[in-house]
Amino acid sequence: MKRIGIFFLLILSTLSCQKPAQQAGERAYRIGYMICNSEQETLDRFRPLTAYLAKKLGVRFEIQAIDTVDFTREADNLDFTHTNSLLYVIMHRNQGVDILAAEQAGSLGARAKGLIIAPKKSGIGNLRQLKGRTMVFGPMLGPTSYMAQLDLLLKNGIDPENDLSSYAIPPGTFKHEKVIYGVMLGKYDAGAAPLLDFERMAADGRIDPNEFVVLAESEPIPYCNFGVTQKVDEALAKRFKEALLGITRKDTVEIDGEVVKVLERANVDGYEAVRDRDFDGIRDMAKRTNMPPYQRY
């Protein structure tokens, strides 16, 4: 009887050894997603991916959509980041964020290009002809919607502050689309748009690429990516990266009672391993254009 009692005590002890993840009040890891077009769109895209990662890693995640201009202020409160490549470069330098994986989307995979476009009927054929004209840019911290185009303009002797008659950045959501429509409808003489958005709008039939002339395109640079903040355990960061690299088009997750394909909902083709030095081109560009994190006041 005594031995049976000891045996059951041992079994009880073994069963009571829960993993920390199962304990009440266990820490939730926060993933900050940079708002791409709108907060709602960003959450819709990435909630399934986050749920998939949580299930795969056995970790609780909280999701937060953060405006581009607020992201660096929030970085110290986050565990993982999903941002564009310029924000990664800023946070790597200022907050010690490390790169995990780059997102593949569009014809260039894990790379992206910035375009300077004009309506074909405008007769503008090169960047120098933009002197005295109007131009519209995307969000200021967008590497392929502002910085890359500013770099191209400066290299070709056009300083937007002095050489354009005026320039604008559209307010509110879906800025890239507003830029492209603004050029298409003739509100501006030229615009700065990411190749990816241009391709998507053309594929959707919302624009006819033949109505535009591409005045210049930037070198390919990494675009959206996942990073990890310096406080996160290296082993978890490694597992997170492996989980991202292992996602296939077939992977699904159940969310709100619906089974969805993770990559399809996130509007990406997959994730690719990338190194910090792959971002050096963006660093050089930021230095040339006096952009953060190398801005001089």
Added chain:
Amino acid sequence: MDRLDRIAIAAFAVLLVSAAVLMVQHRDEPKTGQTDQPRMVAAAGDPGAAAELDQKSKLIRTLIESESLARAEALVQELLVKYPYQGEPHMLHGDVLMRKQEPVKAMHEYKQAIELNPDYLDKKTPLFQGKKLKVAVGEALAEIEDRLRRDPADTSLKSEKKTIYYLYRKIAGSCG
């Protein structure tokens, strides 16, 4: 020894191994509820002062992110005078100097910060800043090498270079 004894011994062994595995898996995780506050309170010896330091540090960080570097630096100077034994004002001063593109000066502030509070290089604490410091030290080295290329006879950079390699050693040997 009958069958039940053997099962009990096996269960005990499983329990021990499980405990060991759990300890190894979670040894690098920060302790639950651990914050930077206790060390600041202990160091300042005054909870009111620690709260003030914490509050002003948050304000300075907000100013830095808002690119109000002159205001941030003025507040940092106040903290440096008021809390000479705290690492945080030095860490913030380093952050301001990095934003001003002065990595060599920033490196000296970071050095003081980690000497006053080694938690900045201990990943088991929420104060860990090792990755950020590594980037800063790398930029400081690049700047010094550039200056040396321009003037190889410049002996004033000798101590700067020594500081850089001191920090590299500290970062490499840190718990991160």
